[in-house]
Amino acid sequence: MNRIKEILDERGIKPAVFAREIGMPPSTMSTIYHGKTAFGNIRVEHFLAIAHGLGMTADELYYGTTSDGLDTDEKALVEMYRDADDRGKAIIGLVASEAGK
Numbered sequence: 001m002n003r004i005k006e007i008l009d010e011r012g013i014k015p016a017v018f019a020r021e022i023g024m025p026p027s028t029m030s031t032i033y034h035g036k037t038a039f040g041n042i043r044v045e046h047f048l049a050i051a052h053g054l055g056m057t058a059d060e061l062y063y064g065t066t067s068d069g070l071d072t073d074e075k076a077l078v079e080m081y082r083d084a085d086d087r088g089k090a091i092i093g094l095v096a097s098e099a100g101k
Contacts, residue, residue, distance in 0.1 A: 002035050003061065004050060011054075022053035 008015055019029035024046060031037045032046070042050075051061040064071050081092050 002033070002039065003064065004039070005033050005035070007054060007061075008033065018053060022049045024049055 007013075008018060015029045015033040016026040019026040028037075028046060032042055032050075047061070048058060051058045054061065060075075081089060084092060
């Protein structure tokens, strides 16, 4: 599994554009994106730049969880709920209660 490729693809981010935005050579990002550099072999400074560029901590990027034990999808849902107005929170609550049945 290539978490970096997965996240970039989910967000619709082009690897070469992202590389330039975070100050990384596009060729380096290409080897990471295409799995030519194993996830565990990414240089620390590159890994940290990628995490920061994605708005994530290194733990979130590496483990797929946040410091509070939520995975990245769960964290996104919590943030969505927190950002919602009262009507949005009510809708989210309704959907969650129906899903739990």
